[in-house]
Amino acid sequence: MTTATIKGWCPGALRPMESGDGLIVRLKIAGGIVPLDLAAKIADWSSRWGNGEIDLTGRANLQLRGVSVETVPALRQAIAEAGLLDAEADGEAVRNVIASPLAGLDPGAVLDIRPIVAKLEGRLASDPKLHALPAKFCFAVDDGGRLGLGDVRADIRFEALATADGPIFAIYYDGGEDRRIGSCNPNDVAEAAALLSSVFLMHRERSGGDIRRVRDLVDTVGMRTLAGAGALGPKSRVARVTPAETFARIGVQSLNDSALPSSGEALGYLGIGLPFGRIAVGDFDRLVKSVGRYDVSEFRLSPWRAIVVPLSSLQSAHDLAGTLAARAFILDPTDPRLRVAACAGAPSCVHGTTPTREDATRLAALIAKGSFLHVSGCAKGCAHPRSAPVTLVGRDGLYDVVHNGAPSESPALRALTLDEAAEHLRQITTKHSQDGIA
Numbered sequence: 001m002t003t004a005t006i007k008g009w010c011p012g013a014l015r016p017m018e019s020g021d022g023l024i025v026r027l028k029i030a031g032g033i034v035p036l037d038l039a040a041k042i043a044d045w046s047s048r049w050g051n052g053e054i055d056l057t058g059r060a061n062l063q064l065r066g067v068s069v070e071t072v073p074a075l076r077q078a079i080a081e082a083g084l085l086d087a088e089a090d091g092e093a094v095r096n097v098i099a100s101p102l103a104g105l106d107p108g109a110v111l112d113i114r115p116i117v118a119k120l121e122g123r124l125a126s127d128p129k130l131h132a133l134p135a136k137f138c139f140a141v142d143d144g145g146r147l148g149l150g151d152v153r154a155d156i157r158f159e160a161l162a163t164a165d166g167p168i169f170a171i172y173y174d175g176g177e178d179r180r181i182g183s184c185n186p187n188d189v190a191e192a193a194a195l196l197s198s199v200f201l202m203h204r205e206r207s208g209g210d211i212r213r214v215r216d217l218v219d220t221v222g223m224r225t226l227a228g229a230g231a232l233g234p235k236s237r238v239a240r241v242t243p244a245e246t247f248a249r250i251g252v253q254s255l256n257d258s259a260l261p262s263s264g265e266a267l268g269y270l271g272i273g274l275p276f277g278r279i280a281v282g283d284f285d286r287l288v289k290s291v292g293r294y295d296v297s298e299f300r301l302s303p304w305r306a307i308v309v310p311l312s313s314l315q316s317a318h319d320l321a322g323t324l325a326a327r328a329f330i331l332d333p334t335d336p337r338l339r340v341a342a343c344a345g346a347p348s349c350v351h352g353t354t355p356t357r358e359d360a361t362r363l364a365a366l367i368a369k370g371s372f373l374h375v376s377g378c379a380k381g382c383a384h385p386r387s388a389p390v391t392l393v394g395r396d397g398l399y400d401v402v403h404n405g406a407p408s409e410s411p412a413l414r415a416l417t418l419d420e421a422a423e424h425l426r427q428i429t430t431k432h433s434q435d436g437i438a
């Protein structure tokens with residue numbers, strides 16, 4: 001295997017990435033929908049050809065860690081037999097679509113987005129013109145239901161809205177409401193994505209590659225200029241019906257607060273957080289077997305490092321939750337581990353010098369409610385590449401501290417031991433409570 005086939009910023013099955021614990025093989029599972037028989041195979045692959053560690057990424061992909069140059073061909077063959085292998089590495093690299101985790105199941109959704117997501121993924125994989133997109137370039141398709149994607153970083157986000165004339169998709173560039181650039185019909189999502197991608201690529205080329213993501217494009221060119229791009233529909237004034245933040249992503253949740261739908265579709269779901277997006281294969285296998293005891297054929301991957309299991313009743317969701325160990329799974333929306341992001345760090349990542357996940361586990365209880373801590377192994381900030389109230393940045397086995405900034409920004413404190421960092425967090429939390437900040 002050549003270096004070119006194993007290096008890369010975003011690993012895939014065709015182009016794994018080298019890390020401190022071996023090769024990372026990311027599985028881009030269509031729509032984030034994982035049939036249970038596929039989940040069982042993934043557990044087997046991790047045991048046989050990986051190191052038994054599985055990540056759930058911020059883009060709702062599963063990735064196997066600790067694969068070797070010797071074992072990757074057998075793994076790739078198994079992935080192909082499971083129907084998950086793309087035709088080519090460039091298409092695999094850009095097939096980055098995050099879908100609403102309850103797609104097709106949520107009675108509160110505007111429409112079933114599964115065929116729309118499948119069409120978009122197919123377009124990205126098969127259109128060579130789009131293969132020039134950066135491998136980190138990402139789309140989100142939001143069905144307008146309970147688990148909204150408004151806070152998910154995606155270069156281009158489509159959000160379903162109900163109008164008197166039927167469903168439409170509002171289109172956003174990376175960012176908030178002020179970055180809505182137009183709208184399109186459900187049948188035109190893939191075409192609109194291709195059009196906006198071509199606009200991005202044109203500006204990227206003109207910039208000599210300096211424009212790497214859509215947020216760079218907006219900063220450089222400006223929304224006013226970009227809003228006129230192509231044949232997109234007008235901005236819609238229709239607001240989202242269901243405020244996503246009112247529905248918890250973790251724990252036992254109702255999918256339909258009223259009577260059982262006559263169709264017999266799921267009434268409840270269980271959001272299962274994986275601490276810092278990592279799970280040991282034994283726990284993953286136990287989860288798959290536990291889920292299999294219910295009338296369930298699949299689970300869903302979410303971009304919040306949580307698995308979503310749709311169930312036929314709330315009682316089943318409670319029963320399933322009762323079988324899962326708190327050590328390995330987060331089932332309580334107030335669990336302090338949800339207030340921390342941590343990357344792989346040392347020894348899993350060659351760039352890390354601190355055991356970020358271990359340290360994050362120790363520090364989680366010190367974070368004030370409503371605040372957020374990012375423990376980053378280095379200034380790249382893979383787990384949370386943006387601003388956080390407090391960011392610890394590993395350097396030479398110690399931590400620098402950035403306040404209200406991204407990991408690459410100038411630190412307020414330098415070279416703290418873990419104990420010193422913990423004391424600093426205690427002081428911040430004490431001040432928060434003295435100031436009456438929740």
Ligand code: SF4
Binds near residue numbers: 346350381
């Ligand atoms: S932030 Fe640095 S240490 Fe952490 S996973 Fe990314 S490259 Fe590795």
